[in-house]
Amino acid sequence: MLPSLTDEQRLLKESLERFRQQDYAFEKRKTLLARLGAADDPVWAQLAELGWLAATLPEEHGGLGGSHADLALLMEQFGRGLVTSPFVPTVVLGGTILRLAGSAAQQSTILPAVAEGTTRLALAYLEPPGHPDPACVATRARREGDGFVISGEKLAVLYGNVADHLLVSARTSGEVGDGHGISMFLVPADAPGLAVNAYRTHDSGWAADLRLERVQVSADSLVGAMDSGLETLEAALDAGTAAICAEAVGAMWHLHDMTLDYIKMRKQFGATIGSFQAIQHRMVDMYMKCQLAQSMALAGLAALDSSDPIARRRAVSATKVQIGRAARHVGEEAIQLHGGIAMTDDYAAGHYFKRLTMIRLMFGDEDYHLRRYRHSTAD
Amino acid sequence: MDVRERFQTAALRAFREEVRSFVRANLPEDIRRKVAQERMDLPREDQQRWHKILRAKGWACAGWPKEHGGPGFSDDHRYVLERELALGDAPRPMIYGEGMLGPTVMAYGTEAQKRQILPGILEGDVLWCQGFSEPNAGSDLASLQCKAERMGDHYVLNGSKMWTSEGHIADWMFGLFRTDNSGRKQEGITFLMLDLNLPGVTVRPILLFEGTHEVNQVFFDNVCVPVEDRLGDEHKGWAIAKYLLSLERFGTAEVSRSLASLARLKAFVRDQDPFRHAPEQRESTERRIAELEMELEALEITEVRFLFKQDGANEVGPEASMLKVRGTEIQQDIFELTMMCAGGYGLGARRDESAADVAATRRGQDSAYPYFNFRKTAIYAGSNEIQRNIIAKAVLGL
Numbered sequence: 082m083l084p085s086l087t088d089e090q091r092l093l094k095e096s097l098e099r100f101r102q103q104d105y106a107f108e109k110r111k112t113l114l115a116r117l118g119a120a121d122d123p124v125w126a127q128l129a130e131l132g133w134l135a136a137t138l139p140e141e142h143g144g145l146g147g148s149h150a151d152l153a154l155l156m157e158q159f160g161r162g163l164v165t166s167p168f169v170p171t172v173v174l175g176g177t178i179l180r181l182a183g184s185a186a187q188q189s190t191i192l193p194a195v196a197e198g199t200t201r202l203a204l205a206y207l208e209p210p211g212h213p214d215p216a217c218v219a220t221r222a223r224r225e226g227d228g229f230v231i232s233g234e235k236l237a238v239l240y241g242n243v244a245d246h247l248l249v250s251a252r253t254s255g256e257v258g259d260g261h262g263i264s265m266f267l268v269p270a271d272a273p274g275l276a277v278n279a280y281r282t283h284d285s286g287w288a289a290d291l292r293l294e295r296v297q298v299s300a301d302s303l304v305g306a307m308d309s310g311l312e313t314l315e316a317a318l319d320a321g322t323a324a325i326c327a328e329a330v331g332a333m334w335h336l337h338d339m340t341l342d343y344i345k346m347r348k349q350f351g352a353t354i355g356s357f358q359a360i361q362h363r364m365v366d367m368y369m370k371c372q373l374a375q376s377m378a379l380a381g382l383a384a385l386d387s388s389d390p391i392a393r394r395r396a397v398s399a400t401k402v403q404i405g406r407a408a409r410h411v412g413e414e415a416i417q418l419h420g421g422i423a424m425t426d427d428y429a430a431g432h433y434f435k436r437l438t439m440i441r442l443m444f445g446d447e448d449y450h451l452r453r454y455r456h457s458t459a460d
Numbered sequence: 461m462d463v464r465e466r467f468q469t470a471a472l473r474a475f476r477e478e479v480r481s482f483v484r485a486n487l488p489e490d491i492r493r494k495v496a497q498e499r500m501d502l503p504r505e506d507q508q509r510w511h512k513i514l515r516a517k518g519w520a521c522a523g524w525p526k527e528h529g530g531p532g533f534s535d536d537h538r539y540v541l542e543r544e545l546a547l548g549d550a551p552r553p554m555i556y557g558e559g560m561l562g563p564t565v566m567a568y569g570t571e572a573q574k575r576q577i578l579p580g581i582l583e584g585d586v587l588w589c590q591g592f593s594e595p596n597a598g599s600d601l602a603s604l605q606c607k608a609e610r611m612g613d614h615y616v617l618n619g620s621k622m623w624t625s626e627g628h629i630a631d632w633m634f635g636l637f638r639t640d641n642s643g644r645k646q647e648g649i650t651f652l653m654l655d656l657n658l659p660g661v662t663v664r665p666i667l668l669f670e671g672t673h674e675v676n677q678v679f680f681d682n683v684c685v686p687v688e689d690r691l692g693d694e695h696k697g698w699a700i701a702k703y704l705l706s707l708e709r710f711g712t713a714e715v716s717r718s719l720a721s722l723a724r725l726k727a728f729v730r731d732q733d734p735f736r737h738a739p740e741q742r743e744s745t746e747r748r749i750a751e752l753e754m755e756l757e758a759l760e761i762t763e764v765r766f767l768f769k770q771d772g773a774n775e776v777g778p779e780a781s782m783l784k785v786r787g788t789e790i791q792q793d794i795f796e797l798t799m800m801c802a803g804g805y806g807l808g809a810r811r812d813e814s815a816a817d818v819a820a821t822r823r824g825q826d827s828a829y830p831y832f833n834f835r836k837t838a839i840y841a842g843s844n845e846i847q848r849n850i851i852a853k854a855v856l857g858l
């Protein structure tokens with residue numbers, strides 16, 4: 082996906098390819114998924130061992146200090162291999178928030194454990210009725226004694242049930258929709274008053290709805306400055322969005338390749354279906370969508386390095402719109418051009434399609450990001 | 461001139477009201493909920509239960525003539541009935557027996573076959589499935605190779621059928637089998653009917669990628685089928701299959717089902733108000749809903765134009781292919797939009813199996829399932845590509 086690779090990146094790419102083709106081959110995936118999120122999840126252990134959890138974390142906290150290009154490589158290969166893990170919530174969302182706003186103590190205790198694979202994180206920001214704007218927070222945190230008491234409801238927290246710590250957005254002042262007044266808290270998963278309703282997602286991952294009823298946390302679980310957590314939250318969500326967009330590009334190319342192979346081989350009416358011009362044009366359209374999506378995924382990742390949050394927001398939202406539309410097109414067409422076989426559970430295409438669909442739904446759909454793009458101007 | 465005016469006579473209005481209140485009073489709530497969840501994998505027991513309720517009212521097998529125990533409805537009555545059943549969330553008819561085999565037996569069967577087969581379908585006691593497709597014979601159905609060898613007064617079946625919907629809950633299968641390979645591929649195909657309990661039949665489930673069990677692969681290992689269970693002449697099954705498939709194509713526009721789905725989507729947006737913090741998105745969603753409504757209306761009117769020809773001729777030509785193409789496309793778009801409106805609620809793979817949790821459905825918690833499941837509709841019953849080929853050749857003369 083990247084225009085050029087350093088020697089180190091080439092090695093990283095090769096080991097990622099080996100991993101997805103051998104250790105995480107589609108035939109093994111079902112067995113591995115049964116242990117997804119368990120304390121001894123073998124995939125998570127392997128991601129840690131191979132250094133991929135550490136890859137993009139800061140060097141001073143046990144990471145390897147990798148760039149967004151390294152993140153792109155990881156995500157694209159995870160996409161191609163349909164690698165399902167809490168990588169994005171833990172490393173990208175949680176990692177970004179702690180890196181940007183965490184206290185020295187929070188960083189030095191949690192980030193090295195993330196890099197080692199001993200701690201998993203989740204971000205709880207979405208709330209009923211599911212509007213993806215992170216300023217739509219009704220959950221409240223009130224000062225009580227030395228600490229805070231948090232009450233509210235969170236929706237579809239990715240891997241919220243397997244995380245050791247939750248990063249929770251809560252309102253310390255203002256009203257739903259206000260940009261000011263949002264604070265971030267680091268809440269241990271076993272905090273009393275925290276109820277976790279976990280379920281599998283369509284892409285075979287995990288999510289959880291949370292209910293916080295007077296969850297007490299200490300003063301030092303505040304992450305960043307009080308009332309001004311939104312900026313950090315937005316930055317983390319943009320990083321997460323750019324990451325899943327890169328993953329989607331990998332998944333789309335994989336579907337593209339599968340479909341191309343299939344139509345060259347599948348015969349009906351005495352000819353390969355790929356010899357029919359009606360099918361050829363459809364395949365070409367898939368190819369073009371993949372190329373355009375790849376271009377935007379690179380732009381989205383590059384924008385994460387921008388010091389201008391407005392430019393970052395615009396670029397990431399443009400990326401999500403382009404990738405969401407392409408994901409729909411490529412996913413649906415891959416199924417259609419295969420015919421019945423792609424409708425089956427034993428065949429990989431449907432699972433890629435489900436993952437792409439979940440990516441569309443995550444962190445705001447095309448319609449939301451179109452609006453966010455239009456409104457992200459210097460005002 | 462609105463062609464739908466024809467359904468506004470006093471008699472049809474009264475009939476519409478009658479159907480509406482009948483469904484409201486008689487459709488079991490547990491079944492209604494599953495249908496409202498857009499499920500196409502209703503258990504045998506549910507399908508039979510509803511069929512028998514309709515049968516008791518005299519409305520089962522709505523397209524059948526009185527002679528065979530049907531209500532002998534006019535096409536207008538059938539149209540109104542189908543619309544109201546769909547809007548009331550009643551299950552689809554048991555299509556393989558009622559919609560496909562029944563009318564085909566009426567057209568091609570012997571008197572003995574009519575007596576033997578039709579009552580079981582009419583009463584909802586015998587469930588049928590369709591064994592046409594094979595692993596290597598999908599769009600190119602005539603290339604099928606599952607073998608039936610004539611041995612005296614039996615055929616001996618070997619090979620397999622693929623994608624058999626409801627094969628796991630059906631009693632009997634009708635299917636196409638290769639009895640001769642020497643001529644054109646459309647020749648040498650024979651239409652047989654067989655009891656799935658015969659020795660040598662194995663039904664292997666195939667799960668769809670969103671987890672439902674609707675289809676199966678059915679294997680035949682020296683299965684003996686009596687010659688009396690052949691429909692039409694030996695080697696001449698293709699013409700019968702074409703007749704039967706023309707019936708199938710017409711049923712798949714699903715305009716009424718889409719009207720019901722769209723009404724559900726509108727109710728969801730109104731009641732759950734998922735865009736209460738985002739007026740701009742509510743606006744764009746309402747625009748998309750309005751667009752779908754207009755598309756559906758254009759299809760609805762087209763269907764009526766095709767079904768009820770000015771000159772009274774009821775033959776539906778190859779242009780009916782477009783009803784299937786547009787019908788499935790619009791239906792798929794409705795489910796896509798519904799899922800997008802549910803947003804974060806759509807992520808979970810948690811459809812309540814008992815359909816008891818109405819609140820969950822109301823939140824859109826199961827909204828991704830139909831989006832995934834209904835991809836199949838553009839593939840089966842003659843894929844949308846094949847339908848376009850039909851229009852290109854048979855309508856446009858290309």
Ligand SMILES: Cc1cc2nc3c(=O)[nH]c(=O)nc-3n(C[C@H](O)[C@H](O)[C@H](O)COP(=O)(O)OP(=O)(O)OC[C@H]3O[C@@H](n4cnc5c(N)ncnc54)[C@H](O)[C@@H]3O)c2cc1C
Pocket residue numbers: 347349350354357359360417418419420421422424589590591592593594595597598599600622623624625626674675836839840841842843844845846849
């Ligand atoms: C859920 C489900 C239920 C089904 N139920 C039944 C059932 O009960 N009984 C039964 O007999 N069958 C059933 N089918 C089978 C169905 O009819 C076939 O899947 C269908 O005919 C397509 O065949 P195929 O899957 O082999 O795809 P293929 O024929 O291999 O087609 C693959 C792709 O190529 C396209 N294509 C093929 N030929 C052409 C061409 N000439 N020009 C342009 N494009 C072309 C197709 O449109 C499709 O996009 C079911 C299928 C599904 C998915």
